[in-house]
Amino acid sequence: MTAANDPIAELRSAVDRAALALRDGEPTGPAPTLERPPKAELGDYSSNAAMLLAAPMGENPRDVATRLAAELGEQLGEETVERIEVAGPGFVNLFLADAWYRRAMASLAAAGERGLGPEPTAMPERVLVEFVSANPTGPLHIGGGRHAAYGDSLVRLLEAVGHEVEREFYVNDAGGQIGRFAASIAARMRGEEPPEDGYEGAYVGDLGKQIAAEGIDPGDLEAVGRRGVELVLEIVRGTLDRFGVHFDNWVSERDLYSRGEVDAALAQLEREGHTYRSEGALWLRTTSFDDDKDRVLIRANGEPTYLAADVAYHWDKLERGFGRLIDVFGADHHGYVARLRTSIAGLGADTDRFEALIMRLVHIVESGERAQMSKRSGEFVLLDELLDDIGADATRWFMLWRSHDTTVDLDLELARRQSNDNPVYYVQYAHARIASILRKAELEPEQVVPGAGIETPGSTLEPTERELVKRLLEFPGEVREAAIRRAPHRICAYSTTVAADFHGFYRDCKVIGAEGEGVERSRLALSLLVKRTIAGSLGLLGISAPERM
RNA sequence: GCCCCGAUAGCUCAGCUGGAUAGAGCGACUCCCUCCUAAGGAGUAGGCCGCAGGUUCGAAUCCUGCUCGGGGCGCCA
Numbered sequence: 001m002t003a004a005n006d007p008i009a010e011l012r013s014a015v016d017r018a019a020l021a022l023r024d025g026e027p028t029g030p031a032p033t034l035e036r037p038p039k040a041e042l043g044d045y046s047s048n049a050a051m052l053l054a055a056p057m058g059e060n061p062r063d064v065a066t067r068l069a070a071e072l073g074e075q076l077g078e079e080t081v082e083r084i085e086v087a088g089p090g091f092v093n094l095f096l097a098d099a100w101y102r103r104a105m106a107s108l109a110a111a112g113e114r115g116l117g118p119e120p121t122a123m124p125e126r127v128l129v130e131f132v133s134a135n136p137t138g139p140l141h142i143g144g145g146r147h148a149a150y151g152d153s154l155v156r157l158l159e160a161v162g163h164e165v166e167r168e169f170y171v172n173d174a175g176g177q178i179g180r181f182a183a184s185i186a187a188r189m190r191g192e193e194p195p196e197d198g199y200e201g202a203y204v205g206d207l208g209k210q211i212a213a214e215g216i217d218p219g220d221l222e223a224v225g226r227r228g229v230e231l232v233l234e235i236v237r238g239t240l241d242r243f244g245v246h247f248d249n250w251v252s253e254r255d256l257y258s259r260g261e262v263d264a265a266l267a268q269l270e271r272e273g274h275t276y277r278s279e280g281a282l283w284l285r286t287t288s289f290d291d292d293k294d295r296v297l298i299r300a301n302g303e304p305t306y307l308a309a310d311v312a313y314h315w316d317k318l319e320r321g322f323g324r325l326i327d328v329f330g331a332d333h334h335g336y337v338a339r340l341r342t343s344i345a346g347l348g349a350d351t352d353r354f355e356a357l358i359m360r361l362v363h364i365v366e367s368g369e370r371a372q373m374s375k376r377s378g379e380f381v382l383l384d385e386l387l388d389d390i391g392a393d394a395t396r397w398f399m400l401w402r403s404h405d406t407t408v409d410l411d412l413e414l415a416r417r418q419s420n421d422n423p424v425y426y427v428q429y430a431h432a433r434i435a436s437i438l439r440k441a442e443l444e445p446e447q448v449v450p451g452a453g454i455e456t457p458g459s460t461l462e463p464t465e466r467e468l469v470k471r472l473l474e475f476p477g478e479v480r481e482a483a484i485r486r487a488p489h490r491i492c493a494y495s496t497t498v499a500a501d502f503h504g505f506y507r508d509c510k511v512i513g514a515e516g517e518g519v520e521r522s523r524l525a526l527s528l529l530v531k532r533t534i535a536g537s538l539g540l541l542g543i544s545a546p547e548r549m
Numbered sequence: 550g551c552c553c554c555g556a557u558a559g560c561u562c563a564g565c566u567g568g569a570u571a572g573a574g575c576g577a578c579u580c581c582c583u584c585c586u587a588a589g590g591a592g593u594a595g596g597c598c599g600c601a602g603g604u605u606c607g608a609a610u611c612c613u614g615c616u617c618g619g620g621g622c623g624c625c626a
Contacts, residue, residue, distance in 0.1 A: 038569065048568065051606080061606080088569040089607070135626070177626060281624055292551065292622080299624040306626050334553050335621045360554075360620085365561090401574095402562065405554055407619075409561065414575070422588080423574065429588045437585055493563060496573075503589060512585045549588065 007104040008034065008473055011045055011076070011094065018071040019049045022064065023057070036470065040463070043085060043093030044470065050090045061090030068092055098461050101469050105522075106453025108472055108529050113445075116529075116536050118476035120162025127163050128317055129155050131328035132240070132247075133170040136229045137181040138201055140239050143330065145383040146362045146408065148245045149399035149542065151328045153488035154357075156540045161483045166248040166322075170313060173229045174253040175306060182225030185211060189218040207231050239384050243392050244542050256312050262304060265312035265347065266297060274346040284311075289342035307336075311343040318349050326355045326486075334358045357404060357486055365409045390415040393543045397424035400541055401492040423496055424543065427534060430499035432549040434531040437511055441524055448528050451521035459516035464505040468526060471501045472533050479540065488541060495537035502530045 012034045019032055032049030050065035057064060065086040072092065073084050082095045108116065131151025134144045151167065158165045172178075184198035188208035194200060207228050208218075216223050233250070240246070256262055266282070269275050274285050280300035284307070287294050297308040317325050329337065337356040345351050364381050386395055394415045401423065402408050414422060438448070461469075474494070482490040511527060514520040535545040 033568085035568095038571085042569070046569090051568080054606085091569065172626065175626065279624085283624095296624045301624080303624085305624065310626095331554080331620055333621085333626090336626090338552080358553075358620095406562075407555085411561080411575085414561095417588095425588055426574090429586080433586055433589080435586095440585055489563080493573075500573090506585080507590050510585070549586080 005107040005110065007100060007107055008045075014072060014075040015047045015049055015092075018068055018075050019053060021071050022053060022068055036474075037091070037093060040467075042087060042091070044096045044466070046091050046093045048091060050086075050092055054090065062086060065090040065092050101461055101466055102453045102455065104469050104473060105526060105529065108469075109449045109452030109525060113532055116472075116475055116533055117160050118162075118480045124162045124164060125323040126321060127158055127165045127324045127326060128168055128320075128322040129158070129165060129326045129328065130168045130170055130317075132245075133172070134236065135172050135177055136232045136236070137177055137199055138232060139203060139235050140383040142362050142364065142381045142383055142386050142410070143359075145243065145386060145395060146399040147328055147330070147359055148240060148243055148383075149396045150359060150404055150488060152245045153396075153400055153491075153541050154326070154328075154486055156542065157479065157483040157486075157488060157491075160479050160540060163324075167246070168249040168251060169247045171229070171233065171250055171252045171254075172306075173226075174257060174309065178225050178229065179221070181228055182221040185228050186218040186221060186224050189224075203235075239387070242387055243383065243395070251313065251316075253309050253313070256309055256316065257304075261316055262309055262312040265315045266304075266308060268315070268348075269297075269311070269343075269346050272346060272348060284343060284346065286339055286342040286346075289345050291338055291342050295339055295343075307339060307343065310340060311347065314340065314344055314354070315347055315349075318344075318347075318353070322353075324353050324355065326357065328357050328359060331358055331360050355486075359404050360407045362399065362408045362410055365411045366413055386410075393428070394422070394424050396541055396543050397492065400488045403487060403489050423492070425549075427495045427499045427538065428544070428546055429549055430502045431531055431534045431538070431545045432547060433506065434502070434527045434534075435547040437527055438524065438531070441512055443524065445528060448521070448524045451518070452525040452529065454518045454522050454525070456516055456518040456522055459519055462505075462509050464501070464508045465523070465526060468498075468501045468505050468530060471498055472529055475533050475536065482540075491537050491540050495534060495541075498530060498534055498537065502527075502534075505530075 015032055015034055030052060032047050032052055034045055034047050037043055037046040050068045051061045053059075053068070054061035054064045069084040069086055069092050072094075073081060076094075078097075080097055080100045082097045084095070085093045087093050129151055131154075132140070132144050132147045134140055134147075140148075155165045155167050180195065180198050184194035184200075184204050185208045187194045187198065188205045189212050194204060198204075210231060211224055211227050212218070214227065216227055218224060266275070269284060274288070275297065276283050276285065281296045282298035283294045284297050285294050295307055296305050297311075298304050314325060327337075327340075334356075337358070340356070341351050341354060344354050364386075383395075389412065390398075398410045398415050399408065415424075417425075438445075441448075478490060478494045482488060482494075505526070509523055511523040512520065514523055531545075538545045
C-alpha cells in the first residue's frame, strides 16, 4: 500500500493538521498517536494529541480535546467521520463512517496480492543473517530447528520491509571437535568403540561404513574427518530442505584459514595494538573494551582458538560489504557475544553494525509432562524426528510463536492435534475456509477484487466487517514492528487474531447469497482480502496456506 | 562474585520506545450445525502484572534496589 491511498495515513495527517491549527501553526512536540482504543465503544481510532498539546498550551487536556475534536471534524468531513468524542483523560475518539471503510477496502484491493505489506524502508541495508551454524558433527537437533525457523522468518521479515538480506550457515569444520569426530568414525570403521570424548550416535557407525566403502583409510584422520563433515552436511541440508529453510551461503571455517584470513585478521589486530604475548599465547586485549578478562587468540601450543577464526569470519562479513551483521546464537553462547563484539571493535569496525540475538532453549513436552524419553530427552530430539511427528508447518509455528528470548515448551500432544485447539490449524483453517467460499462463488479473484469498495445502498457494514477491515489495515504496521523488534512471534499472534476476526465475520455475515445490492460482492472481496493477508502472514513464517483442509 | 534472560489467569505465554476497565491459547464449565468447511462460534469462571521505592497528569510498560528461577562466566566450540 502506498502512502497516497493509505486510509490510516489519511486519518493521521488530519490529526496532525488539526493539532497544528490549534497551536496556530507552531510545531508540536512528540507526534500524536493514532491507535485502536481498547474497547469498541471508545471508537474506531483514538488519538492522545490533546493530552500532548495541553502542557505547552497551559490548558486542561479535556478542553483542548473538545476544540481538537471540532477542528478534526472539519478536517475529515461528515462523509468520513460519523462522530468524534472526547473521553477519559482527554482522548479524542473517532467513529468512522462506512464511506471511510469502503475507501479502506478499495485501497487494500488496489494494493494487490503482494502489496498488502509495509512500504519499503527509507533506509534499506544489506543484511547478513547467520543462523543455525550447528557443528557439522551430527544431525540437527530441535534446538537447531528453532534457530532455523527463527532465522529464516527473520530474513523474510527484513526482506518484507525492504532490506537486502542473505542467509548464511557457518560451518565449524576446523578445530578440536573435528579431530574427535574423525577419531570416532575411524574407531567405528575398525569396529572399535569411539574414544571417551568422542561421538556416540548410531549415525557415526553409518558414516564409517560409507567412508570405508569409498576406500578411505581409517588411519587417514584428515580424510576421514573431511569426508565425515561433507556427509553430515548433506544430512543437515536434507533436513533443512524438508523444513523449507535454504541458505544462500555456507562458509567454511577451514577455508578462512586456507585463504589466510585468520592470519590477516590477527595481523590487523596486532597493528591496531590490541594483542600481546604472555605465557606463550597470543592474547586479545578485550579488557580495553569492557570485557572482564583478556582472551586468548593463539594457544601456547600454536593452535588458534575458535575466537581467532570467528574474528576473521566477522571481518570477512564486513569486507563483503554488509551494513548489518545479525548472528543468531544459542543461549550457551551469550557470554561469548561481548568477546566477539570487542574483537570487532578491535578491528576498527563499528560495533553498532553487529547484532547478536540469543535464542533460548526448546523443551519437548508431552501431555503436560516434560518428556524424558531416552532418545529424545530435552533438546536432543532430532529435528527430523519432530518433522516426522508433527510436520513442517506445525514445527515452524511452535518454534516461532514465542519470543526468541523465552524458553519454548513444545507440547507434542497439542502440536499433533488436527483441531481447533491447535493454533496453526486454526489459522490455516480460516484460509482454507475462505478458499472454499470463493470456490463456491465460482468467481476468479480478478472478478472479486474490483468490488472491494463497492457501494451497498440500503445496507450498512456489520460490526464484524468493520472489525475485519481495521484488522487488515494493521498488517503493514505489524510487519514493520515485527521486523524492527526481530520478533516473528508477533506475526503468529497477528495471524491468529485475523483468523478469529474472520470466523466472527463468517458467523454474522452470510457471504454467498447475501441480501442487498452489492453486499455479496463486497463480502466476497473482503473475504479475499483476508485470505491474502493470512497467506502473507503465514508466508512470513514459512508456513503453508492451504486451499483445502 | 560478575554478566545475560525471565517473573502477567490453574498451565504456556502475548502486551513493554508510558495511556482508558490488562489480552490470547490450552485446561475447566454452559450452550450453538434443516445454514457458505463444527479443523468453527457464543458465553461463564479464573489477575497483589514477583516485592519495595522512584519519575509522571497517567506505570504491567521507564529508573533504582531486592527476591526467586534459567543460562553463561575455558588456552572447548
